[in-house]
Amino acid sequence: MNLQSLIILVAPPILGGIIGYFTNDIAIKMLFRPYKPIHLGGRRLPFTPGLIPANQERLAQRISNAILGSLLTPEELQNIARRLLQPERVQAAIQWLLSLTLTQIQQGNEQRTVKIVSNILHDLVGQSLPRTIKVLARREDFLEAQLNQLFDQVLLEFQFSQSQAEQLSKWMLDAVLPPDVLRQGAIDFLTDRNIQVIDESFRSKTSGTYWVVANLFGVRNALVRLRTHCLDEPDASNAVIKELIRTLNIQDRLREVLQNLSLQNLPVSTVRQLRRTLRDNFRHYLQTQGEELLMGLSNSVDWDKVAGLLVNRLRASEAVNSSLEPVSKELALVLERYLERDLEAIVKQAIPILNLEQVIMDRVKATSPQNLEAAIQGIVKSELQGIVNLGGILGVVVGLMQTVFVLLTR
Numbered sequence: 001m002n003l004q005s006l007i008i009l010v011a012p013p014i015l016g017g018i019i020g021y022f023t024n025d026i027a028i029k030m031l032f033r034p035y036k037p038i039h040l041g042g043r044r045l046p047f048t049p050g051l052i053p054a055n056q057e058r059l060a061q062r063i064s065n066a067i068l069g070s071l072l073t074p075e076e077l078q079n080i081a082r083r084l085l086q087p088e089r090v091q092a093a094i095q096w097l098l099s100l101t102l103t104q105i106q107q108g109n110e111q112r113t114v115k116i117v118s119n120i121l122h123d124l125v126g127q128s129l130p131r132t133i134k135v136l137a138r139r140e141d142f143l144e145a146q147l148n149q150l151f152d153q154v155l156l157e158f159q160f161s162q163s164q165a166e167q168l169s170k171w172m173l174d175a176v177l178p179p180d181v182l183r184q185g186a187i188d189f190l191t192d193r194n195i196q197v198i199d200e201s202f203r204s205k206t207s208g209t210y211w212v213v214a215n216l217f218g219v220r221n222a223l224v225r226l227r228t229h230c231l232d233e234p235d236a237s238n239a240v241i242k243e244l245i246r247t248l249n250i251q252d253r254l255r256e257v258l259q260n261l262s263l264q265n266l267p268v269s270t271v272r273q274l275r276r277t278l279r280d281n282f283r284h285y286l287q288t289q290g291e292e293l294l295m296g297l298s299n300s301v302d303w304d305k306v307a308g309l310l311v312n313r314l315r316a317s318e319a320v321n322s323s324l325e326p327v328s329k330e331l332a333l334v335l336e337r338y339l340e341r342d343l344e345a346i347v348k349q350a351i352p353i354l355n356l357e358q359v360i361m362d363r364v365k366a367t368s369p370q371n372l373e374a375a376i377q378g379i380v381k382s383e384l385q386g387i388v389n390l391g392g393i394l395g396v397v398v399g400l401m402q403t404v405f406v407l408l409t410r
Contacts, residue, residue: 020395
């Protein structure tokens with residue numbers, strides 16, 4: 001066998017393998033390359049850009065449809081949400097948020113935190129609370145139990161002690177009813193009309209010796225002289241009144257009255273009526289003036305100072321730190337019950353908001369052909385290389401078949 005015959009027999013398998021190998025390799029590369037269209041003489045060359053870059057928008061649509069139609073269905077999104085929102089994970093997240101908030105309060109901008117708390121307290125006490133109380137006060141049973149308890153345990157059992165009654169009686173005689181006030185009260189009372197009425201009543205309603213005195217002498221002149229003396233001699237009148245108070249032991253008598261003063265000495269029906277009247281008057285006051293009272297009280301309070309004290313108290317409070325775990329657990333359980341009932345509706349509402357289809361399409365279209373090629377090659381690199389190798393093997397097989405055919409035809 002000469003060299004020419006050997007080449008005729010060997011060349012077909014070699015050339016077939018080379019052609020098959022490189023043809024598949026070129027075909028695979030043409031899926032991605034060239035990345036941009038190539039123009040020659042003002043006309044775009046066929047197969048430029050590559051198949052995937054030329055149809056990237058349609059590819060993005062197909063990928064989006066495939067993912068949302070088969071992978072991320074509403075049911076699967078619900079399952080994912082359930083796995084993500086398990087009570088343990090939710091509790092840990094809520095506890096972390098609460099701890100972070102507390103840390104921010106402790107380490108962050110104190111003035112800003114104080115201002116926020118101050119605004120909340122001012123709005124609560126000055127706006128929300130007055131309106132709420134005004135509405136609630138229209139109910140017949142508003143604070144009924146509390147007011148009854150206050151009346152029964154405080155007012156009904158209240159009684160002045162000896163020292164309290166003595167101090168109060170002394171204050172009443174020194175500040176409320178001093179001699180000058182009593183003198184002026186006597187002057188105001190002893191008008192001509194009142195003196196005439198007293199004199200006529202004394203004349204008509206007395207008998208015996210008093211009748212003789214009343215009709216012969218009367219009391220008119222004595223009362224007029226008393227009034228004149230109080231007007232003309234104020235110092236002497238005050239001294240006489242003071243002496244009368246001391247002589248008659250008015251302070252001791254007043255002290256005994258105050259000390260014996262108690263609602264328990266009244267009849268039961270009267271006490272019940274007082275309790276009902278107290279409750280009704282309190283409700284009426286809240287309906288008519290309660291809102292203005294609370295708003296005025298709110299405006300008079302330095303809420304910045306109150307908020308500062310509250311924030312400082314929260315910083316050092318062990319109860320706040322120890323309550324983070326149970327509070328987060330309760331919130332997680334509340335969220336779990338809510339999700340069990342409305343998770344399907346929430347997911348249906350969230351899908352249009354998330355707009356996952358458009359997000360996937362935008363991400364695919366925004367990916368450069370180079371990155372898209374690298375991503376696909378990274379996923380199916382071995383499979384694509386297997387196709388290239390298979391092309392080479394098929395080329396060799398076809399070449400061998402041609403060599404066999406040549407040998408058989410000789």
